[in-house]
Amino acid sequence: MKHLISLWEMIWKHFRIIIRSKITLLTIFMGPLLIIFIIGMAFNNQSLQNINIGLYVNSGLNETNTSIEITNPSILKIHDSLNESFSVSYVTSLDACIKGVKIGAHHACIELPLGLDPEEVDADNYVHIYSDLSQINLAYSLLAEVSESVSLETKRLSLLFTENLIEEIRNSESTITTGNEQLSDVKTDLNSLGSDLDQARDRLGTMSLDAGSGFEDLEDLPSTADSIDSRVTDLQSLAEVIEDDYDDLVRDIDNKQDDYDVDCENSTSDDCDELMVEIDTLSDTKNLFENYLTYTGNSSDSLEDLLDEIRTIAYAASASYNQLNTNLAHALTIRNSAISAIDDSTLSIDLLVSDVTSVSSDFSDLLSGYSEIKLKDSEKIVNPLNVSVHTVAKEGTFLDYSFPLLIILVISFLGILLSSNVIMIEKKSSAFFRNYITPVREFMFLISVYFVMMIIMIIDVIIVMLAATIFFNFSISLASLPSLLPAILIIATVFVLIGMSIGFIFKDEEGATITSIFLSTILFLFSPIVIPLENMSIILSKIASFSPLVLGMEVLKRILIFDVSILESGWAVLFLFVYIALLVFAIFSTHEFHKKRI
Amino acid sequence: MKSLIKLEHITKAINGVSILKDISFDVNNGEIFGIIGKNGAGKTTLLRVLIGFYHYDFGKYSIYDDEKIPLNKDFLKSNFGFATQENCFYDDLTVFENIKYFGRMYFMKKEALLGKIEDVLEVVELKTQRNVLAKNLSGGMKRRLDLACSLVHSPHVLLLDEPTAELDPVAANHMWKTLKNINKQGTTIILSSHFLNRVDHVCDRIAILDEGFVMEVGTPKELKDLYSQNEEIVLQTFPANYDQVIFYLKNSGVEITNLIVRDKSLVIYTKEPAKVLQLVLKVLNLLNETLLELEVNKPSLNEIFESVTAKKMKRKSADKLVKYVESSVEKFKDSKLREKLLKAYPKEVVDRVLKKR
Numbered sequence: 001m002k003h004l005i006s007l008w009e010m011i012w013k014h015f016r017i018i019i020r021s022k023i024t025l026l027t028i029f030m031g032p033l034l035i036i037f038i039i040g041m042a043f044n045n046q047s048l049q050n051i052n053i054g055l056y057v058n059s060g061l062n063e064t065n066t067s068i069e070i071t072n073p074s075i076l077k078i079h080d081s082l083n084e085s086f087s088v089s090y091v092t093s094l095d096a097c098i099k100g101v102k103i104g105a106h107h108a109c110i111e112l113p114l115g116l117d118p119e120e121v122d123a124d125n126y127v128h129i130y131s132d133l134s135q136i137n138l139a140y141s142l143l144a145e146v147s148e149s150v151s152l153e154t155k156r157l158s159l160l161f162t163e164n165l166i167e168e169i170r171n172s173e174s175t176i177t178t179g180n181e182q183l184s185d186v187k188t189d190l191n192s193l194g195s196d197l198d199q200a201r202d203r204l205g206t207m208s209l210d211a212g213s214g215f216e217d218l219e220d221l222p223s224t225a226d227s228i229d230s231r232v233t234d235l236q237s238l239a240e241v242i243e244d245d246y247d248d249l250v251r252d253i254d255n256k257q258d259d260y261d262v263d264c265e266n267s268t269s270d271d272c273d274e275l276m277v278e279i280d281t282l283s284d285t286k287n288l289f290e291n292y293l294t295y296t297g298n299s300s301d302s303l304e305d306l307l308d309e310i311r312t313i314a315y316a317a318s319a320s321y322n323q324l325n326t327n328l329a330h331a332l333t334i335r336n337s338a339i340s341a342i343d344d345s346t347l348s349i350d351l352l353v354s355d356v357t358s359v360s361s362d363f364s365d366l367l368s369g370y371s372e373i374k375l376k377d378s379e380k381i382v383n384p385l386n387v388s389v390h391t392v393a394k395e396g397t398f399l400d401y402s403f404p405l406l407i408i409l410v411i412s413f414l415g416i417l418l419s420s421n422v423i424m425i426e427k428k429s430s431a432f433f434r435n436y437i438t439p440v441r442e443f444m445f446l447i448s449v450y451f452v453m454m455i456i457m458i459i460d461v462i463i464v465m466l467a468a469t470i471f472f473n474f475s476i477s478l479a480s481l482p483s484l485l486p487a488i489l490i491i492a493t494v495f496v497l498i499g500m501s502i503g504f505i506f507k508d509e510e511g512a513t514i515t516s517i518f519l520s521t522i523l524f525l526f527s528p529i530v531i532p533l534e535n536m537s538i539i540l541s542k543i544a545s546f547s548p549l550v551l552g553m554e555v556l557k558r559i560l561i562f563d564v565s566i567l568e569s570g571w572a573v574l575f576l577f578v579y580i581a582l583l584v585f586a587i588f589s590t591h592e593f594h595k596k597r598i
Numbered sequence: 599m600k601s602l603i604k605l606e607h608i609t610k611a612i613n614g615v616s617i618l619k620d621i622s623f624d625v626n627n628g629e630i631f632g633i634i635g636k637n638g639a640g641k642t643t644l645l646r647v648l649i650g651f652y653h654y655d656f657g658k659y660s661i662y663d664d665e666k667i668p669l670n671k672d673f674l675k676s677n678f679g680f681a682t683q684e685n686c687f688y689d690d691l692t693v694f695e696n697i698k699y700f701g702r703m704y705f706m707k708k709e710a711l712l713g714k715i716e717d718v719l720e721v722v723e724l725k726t727q728r729n730v731l732a733k734n735l736s737g738g739m740k741r742r743l744d745l746a747c748s749l750v751h752s753p754h755v756l757l758l759d760e761p762t763a764e765l766d767p768v769a770a771n772h773m774w775k776t777l778k779n780i781n782k783q784g785t786t787i788i789l790s791s792h793f794l795n796r797v798d799h800v801c802d803r804i805a806i807l808d809e810g811f812v813m814e815v816g817t818p819k820e821l822k823d824l825y826s827q828n829e830e831i832v833l834q835t836f837p838a839n840y841d842q843v844i845f846y847l848k849n850s851g852v853e854i855t856n857l858i859v860r861d862k863s864l865v866i867y868t869k870e871p872a873k874v875l876q877l878v879l880k881v882l883n884l885l886n887e888t889l890l891e892l893e894v895n896k897p898s899l900n901e902i903f904e905s906v907t908a909k910k911m912k913r914k915s916a917d918k919l920v921k922y923v924e925s926s927v928e929k930f931k932d933s934k935l936r937e938k939l940l941k942a943y944p945k946e947v948v949d950r951v952l953k954k955r
Contacts, residue, residue: 016695
């Protein structure tokens with residue numbers, strides 16, 4: 001308890017001494033406030049400001065811009081695009097443009113060819129950008145923004161050209177599709193034609209142009225007709241006989257009828273019946289004879305007519321047969337000729353079909369190839385990969401992103417410089433010896449300095465955070481506080497111990513101050529603040545990654561910007577603890593060494 | 599008087615340089631013990647050994663002549679006070695704040711501390727300056743503040759290193775008076791100084807230190823009787839044209855052993871003090887010198903000091919040291935301990951010891 005009281009007394013003593021020095025007090029507490037205000041006002045934005053771009057249009061001749069009237073639409077578009085973000089001015093010559101970059105009049109110089117014409121095959125379409133890469137942190141941001149402005153026009157033109165191409169391809173596709181369909185129809189028709197021709201050929205082949213047999217008897221036909229005529233005559237004679245018989249029959253019938261009429265008029269007997277039946281039968285026979293006679297009469301007439309016709313026909317047929325033979329012979333010739341022609345046509349058709357098939361196949365291949373092209377959107381062709389940059393952290397201003405840096409700078413510079421200064425003041429103080437001859441343990445004095453420094457650091461960090469929160473809308477999530485507070489304590493401890501070590505090592509204030517500044521500068525330079533570590537050589541980059549400033553920045557960045565717990569920065573925190581252990585050892589060693597020099 | 603502190607053959611080297619060589623003396627309870635010596639004699643180192651800031655390399659250091667009392671640093675720091683030569687306090691704290699701070703460093707409770715601060719301020723006569731920043735105090739006040747810081751915890755032993763250094767005579771006188779008052783309250787005082795005339799008057803006993811050796815220890819009278827038959831006449835005059843005074847005195851025919859001007863005073867060593875005194879008064883009158891101060895001491899500590907630090911005395915003391923080292927070496931059979939012992943002593947002594955062996 002008594003040690004705690006004496007510790008409190010020591011801490012309060014340090015504060016009294018600090019407070020008594022108005023300038024020190026002002027620097028310690030107003031310094032960070034000033035820093036946050038200056039940096040806040042400077043960086044509380046999200047874009048590059050006040051950038052001057054020099055634009056030189058190269059005509060290829062020894063003409064200056066002033067004598068050239070710039071009407072090239074691409075150049076004008078690029079100029080307008082750049083003018084939205086930067087202050088663009090035309091420069092008269094390339095040398096003047098580059099010199100402007102060197103002397104700081106321009107941040108970058110862009111050279112465009114006067115004949116910039118993306119559609120012209122022979123045009124020089126190179127856009128040259130001259131930039132000062134010695135402004136490392138600015139150069140790449142600037143180049144990115146300038147390139148983006150220039151590439152907007154490039155992109156627009158690419159889109160346009162690609163769209164044209166795609167449109168042509170689309171048109172070609174539909175034409176090819178239509179053509180392919182037509183070809184298919186043609187092929188079908190040709191095949192059909194071929195098939196028809198085959199059929200026709202087959203038919204022609206099967207066509208019998210042989211008049212056949214049996215017509216040779218056609219000449220015998222008149223003689224046959226004469227034979228038939230004689231037979232008809234015989235039939236006629238027979239018919240006359242029959243007619244005579246008929247007449248006899250009729251007379252019989254009439255006689256029988258008369259008999260019946262006489263005998264059977266008033267009686268019915270079997271003889272009458274039989275007589276009737278007989279009469280009927282004779283009547284039927286008579287009818288048959290009549291029919292037959294009529295028929296034969298007609299028939300014989302007809303037959304004679306027919307025979308005449310037959311003779312006529314025969315004669316005609318014979319003539320026709322002869323003519324037919326002649327025609328058939330001619331037809332055969334023609335048929336053969338036709339078959340031959342058909343064969344030729346068939347062959348041609350086959351070739352045509354083959355060609356059509358080939359063309360159709362090509363068209364199909366084209367269509368197939370076209371359909372296999374998955375990317376048909378011009379926008380996607382020009383930009384196959386849509387690059388979208390997302391911030392891992394929440395959106396914010398440059399101040400938000402540089403806040404961990406700000407904190408670490410306050411902690412590091414204050415920790416190293418003030419701690420070494422406090423130790424020096426204590427060492428140089430005439431009371432230093434008296435502290436040694438009191439019963440208070442010597443390490444308590446070291447602890448008191450540590451606590452004083454930590455209190456000052458925490459107050460400064462709070463001042464910075466409050467100022468940032470109130471005036472620049474900086475926000476810290478409450479969830480990150482359990483990680484943030486221990487992180488700040490650990491980081492601050494490292495730098496305080498570094499400062500205390502320096503204070504004990506050096507005998508004089510000048511040496512301690514110079515070393516503190518020098519060490520702070522080294523830590524500052526070998527950190528991502530000025531140049532990314534990745535720009536250094538591998539070995540140095542590896543070494544620098546273990547710098548307490550780099551480790552501290554990483555831890556704070558993860559907590560403040562990425563809302564990551566301190567536990568997830570395990571390695572960095574572990575190394576900081578290692579630093580703490582080493583520094584504590586160093587302090588006690590140098591303290592003992594210093595004590596011997598009193 | 600009971601012996602409070604006993605030092606036996608204390609030896610201390612710093613950075614390989616032997617500072618204290620065979621320091622042996624004791625300090626009685628309640629006395630004012632003076633340690634005198636030239637600059638670089640080892641006075642400050644001896645005091646720092648006494649306070650426990652330095653640990654001696656060899657020898658024995660005991661309190662109350664009782665080895666059972668653990669003579670650790672805490673005991674020394676808690677019971678000893680130390681007023682340094684360089685004014686050890688914080689310039690940017692007030693008188694009150696400084697005393698309070700150091701009182702806290704001695705784990706004093708608040709109420710007791712506040713009361714003690716008032717007492718101490720009264721003793722050192724800084725009550726009216728309690729709220730003045732230390733850096734704004736005069737030289738004399740600063741020394742008193744330093745004294746106050748070393749008194750706040752009511753130490754049993756108060757060590758003072760050159761308590762009147764850089765003080766004007768008035769302030770110095772004031773300081774000596776204060777110390778006497780403190781001593782009267784029971785505090786044992788051990789002080790170092792090269793202001794031999796003052797030490798002579800204030801201290802009960804004196805140790806003469808020269809090049810790390812204690813040449814002699816004794817009361818001022820004992821030392822004077824041991825080393826000098828002269829009386830010392832110390833006078834201060836105005837306008838202090840001592841050259842003329844010396845001229846007259848030297849040519850006066852009176853037996854004068856030595857005439858020196860020291861600290862704006864004229865010091866006359868003579869075996870005939872009465873005669874010289876009469877002559878001095880006449881000469882002063884003749885030369886229109888106004889007598890400001892006159893003291894007659896028998897003998898002067900300065901003279902004793904000068905005698906003691908003569909080479910032959912050093913040789914005598916060195917012989918004693920060699921004898922002691924020899925006897926000490928005989929006691930230790932272990933070679934490492936012997937080596938450690940020999941390291942604690944000056945090379946010339948060790949060479950002599952080894953040569954004899």
